[in-house]
Amino acid sequence: MIKHQPFMIKGIQIYAEDYTYEKGYIKVVDGFIKEVGDVKELSSIDSLNFDEVFIPDGCSLLPGMIDIHIHGAAGTDTMDATFEAIEKMANALPHEGTTSFLATTMTQSEQAIEDALKNVTNYMKQSEGNGQAEVLGIHLEGPFINEKRNGAQPAEYITEPSLDLFKKWQEVAEGNIKLVTLAPERPGGIDLVKYLKETNVVASIGHSDATYEEVNTAILAGASHVTHLFNGMNSLHHRKPGVPGAALLRDELYVEIIADGIHVCPEMMDLAYRLKTKNKLILITDSIRAKGLTEGTYELGGQQVTVTETGATLENGTLAGSVVKMSDALQNFKKVTSCSMRDLIDMTSVNPAKQLNLFDRKGSIAEGKDADLVVMNKDLEVVFTYCRGKLAYKKGENRT
Structure with a gap:
């Protein structure tokens, strides 16, 4: 796995494995989910080493x-x-x-x-x-x-x-x-x-x-x-x-x-x-x-x-x-x-x-799992897709 700069998404509705955060945050390191939680619990000091990804208003983060x-x-x-x-x-x-x-x-x-x-x-x-x-x-x-x-x-x-x-x-x-x-x-x-x-x-x-x-x-x-x-x-x-x-x-x-x-x-x-x-x-x-x-x-x-x-x-x-x-x-x-x-x-x-017996690493947003993430807008259109922590698609850009 090629390593990439750690990044963070915050202030977005996140459908985590066991909870839906209306304003949540997620941190991704080396292709894995490092943290997920409520943005109110986010430490500004601990976030200094993370690039922040800006997401359009009204979007949600799904596995x-x-x-x-x-x-x-x-x-x-x-x-x-x-x-x-x-x-x-x-x-x-x-x-x-x-x-x-x-x-x-x-x-x-x-x-x-x-x-x-x-x-x-x-x-x-x-x-x-x-x-x-x-x-x-x-x-x-x-x-x-x-x-x-x-x-x-x-x-x-x-x-x-x-x-x-x-x-x-x-x-x-x-x-x-x-x-x-x-x-x-x-x-x-x-x-x-x-x-x-x-x-x-x-x-x-x-x-x-x-x-x-x-x-x-x-x-x-x-x-x-x-x-x-x-x-x-x-x-x-x-x-x-x-x-x-x-x-x-x-x-x-x-x-x-x-x-x-x-x-x-x-x-x-x-x-x-x-x-x-x-x-x-x-x-x-x-x-x-x-x-x-x-x-x-x-x-x-x-x-x-x-x-x-x-x-x-x-x-x-x-x-x-x-x-x-x-x-x-x-x-x-x-x-x-x-x-x-x-x-x-x-x-x-x-x-x-x-x-497929892969729920230990796929299928939900939880700490330690692969950072396979999809950002969707209110019309359920794909805005961003991350595959194991790497941006694979951004709406409006052709990456094939």
Whole structure:
């Protein structure tokens, strides 16, 4: 970690881990939070060695957001398998308040997935992390999924869940696969779920046609997550609750929501919020390389994707990821639910950090944690983003 001049922000509303300071202060040293408290308790003598950052009136300080499901942004994709692709993503994401993420793969050939895993791992070892969103690991989405619910995942590369293949890939990734989306109802699915649980990898049910009973079996085996709720799964039926019914009813499961207003309608977002509450919801983007670019035609897993104002779709009309930003997802979710700012922080920072077992250093504003910080104005627009104490984005400046 490159050392930087200690700095301080004061006189701002701060959503700290256990308390909201209406006029608080925060001190950052060498990329970590040194102190946080009420500005009335701030010692002028102790503050002499800190550069003061001036923040516009009416802003609030939040913990950096964590996107655990993102394929690409700024013209690049995890499957590009190049250092430059991951670096572009890491540079672009602070613009939307994202300070760390899981680089997400998709269903492709074994070699293409292996190349992507090697590349992300090499990036994690080589990146200096100087003012960029941090890659926390890899989300392996597919190829262990159900062809009936493949969505934009290329069907020709789908394979049955394989313990041997996963072990090989995890070795290639040097243990950096942190979350796996799979269909537990497929042959070998439950065995893989058990192994993931044993090795502290999050087993997520997704692109699945599982029955309610099969989801319950997967939970007993160790599944604790559901990939993009309502998308890539069977429908909620009054006699066949399926994956969404189990996701909503079983407290053991965290659920992801793509809050772009396209993948899930407002009423279903509100339903998920009321049933799962802030404690078990995680907002994601599931974004593709087209995020941050103009409308047009792009590539996703060797497929042509058309991006318009109504979303990203394959030639057959199937939704193919999103172009939503985390800051927009936060705004969208707030508009359609009764959630508070604290709830939004849980869904964008606290919950993903806890699910990845990283809450000791990520996900909240507390002394000793990484200084992943986002300053938002009253309209919930990102004004400043700090990644591990380094300014990564300032509104009005282009830092990509």
